[in-house]
Amino acid sequence: MKRRIDHEQETAAKFAISSMVDVGFLLLIYFLVVATLQPVEADLRAGIGGPPRDGQFEQLPPTEIVLQADGSVVLDGVLVAESDATRPAMPALEAKLKDLVEIGRILEQAPTVILDLSDDAPHQGFASVLNALAGARIDRIAIRAGASASSASPASPGDSKIAR
Amino acid sequence: MSAKLRNSVNEDLADLEMDMSPMIDMVFLLLIFFIVASKIVTHHLDPEVKVPLGENAAIPPMRGARIIVNVYQDDGKAPFASEFGRGKPPKGISFNNETELSAYIGDRMRWLNEFEGAELKEIGIVIRAHHNADVGMVKRAVQAAADQGITTVTFSAFASKPSKY
Numbered sequence A: 001m002k003r004r005i006d007h008e009q010e011t012a013a014k015f016a017i018s019s020m021v022d023v024g025f026l027l028l029i030y031f032l033v034v035a036t037l038q039p040v041e042a043d044l045r046a047g048i049g050g051p052p053r054d055g056q057f058e059q060l061p062p063t064e065i066v067l068q069a070d071g072s073v074v075l076d077g078v079l080v081a082e083s084d085a086t087r088p089a090m091p092a093l094e095a096k097l098k099d100l101v102e103i104g105r106i107l108e109q110a111p112t113v114i115l116d117l118s119d120d121a122p123h124q125g126f127a128s129v130l131n132a133l134a135g136a137r138i139d140r141i142a143i144r145a146g147a148s149a150s151s152a153s154p155a156s157p158g159d160s161k162i163a164r
Numbered sequence B: 001m002s003a004k005l006r007n008s009v010n011e012d013l014a015d016l017e018m019d020m021s022p023m024i025d026m027v028f029l030l031l032i033f034f035i036v037a038s039k040i041v042t043h044h045l046d047p048e049v050k051v052p053l054g055e056n057a058a059i060p061p062m063r064g065a066r067i068i069v070n071v072y073q074d075d076g077k078a079p080f081a082s083e084f085g086r087g088k089p090p091k092g093i094s095f096n097n098e099t100e101l102s103a104y105i106g107d108r109m110r111w112l113n114e115f116e117g118a119e120l121k122e123i124g125i126v127i128r129a130h131h132n133a134d135v136g137m138v139k140r141a142v143q144a145a146a147d148q149g150i151t152t153v154t155f156s157a158f159a160s161k162p163s164k165y
Helices: A002-012 A018-037 A091-106 A123-136 B003-015 B021-037 B098-115 B135-147
Strands: A041-049 A063-067 A073-075 A078-081 A113-117 A141-143 A160-162 B066-071 B080-082 B124-129 B152-158
Touching (some): A073 A091, A073 A123, A078 A091, A123 B135, B066 B135, B080 B098, B098 B135, B124 B135
Parallel strands (some): B066 B124
Antiparallel strands (some): A041 A160, A041 B152, A063 A073, A073 A078, A141 A160, B066 B080
């Protein structure tokens, strides 16, 4: 009699997986949350083109941004970011670039920006300028060839044009 | 409805069980299909290079054929290095000047063209420059890429500050 009862109990045994599923989902949620805490590297894109074409800047002349060795940024001769401008955001520069985009929209012409970068400036300063350009959605950029950051001469055919 | 009929229906419903096994089979089949069909591209990033911050940086939906170049801050070592390989620990090829870097970029472009089927004009370069690296070095890396006819340059940046920065 006892043996028969044991046998019935054995056949009725079931494996409860609900606890395992609970733990599984908890682990899944944990790893999802942890994975999103660490940001991945993103892109500040640029594309190199040729020198400016003749007559391209008839209506809207190119704007020049100078990144100086101490990290300060000058836009068309006006200081827009101080020398401690290694911070990622440059709101004053971005606001002025957005104004430039508005003017370009009125003239139905995309603005062009020439970057004059000091070789001794930290890369964070350059990335901050690119960041401001990306925020203003300016996609026609040229990097002035050479080492000087103080010259403010207009674009020459030797400049390498970058369209971001 | 009579009580007898209601009891009968309740008993039938109590016995109902959904057979999950075909659905699980199908899910596993789909999982295996996507694992086989997808192509995993892994880039080993040099942890020494802490890229700058740029909140407007974005992750594009498609990255395409890219050549990764590391640019270091001035510490007396080689200023440039290639993408890290799969060794343990992962290592890249160091370049002392832009001429060596440009030659590597050219070789890599030909390899991507020949073995990955990438169009030469579609190949871009990703510059992972340390946030304290001199802009002069970054410009030299851009020039090395331009010398090989690369038209798309991407600068790596963190859109938000990582915990260890």
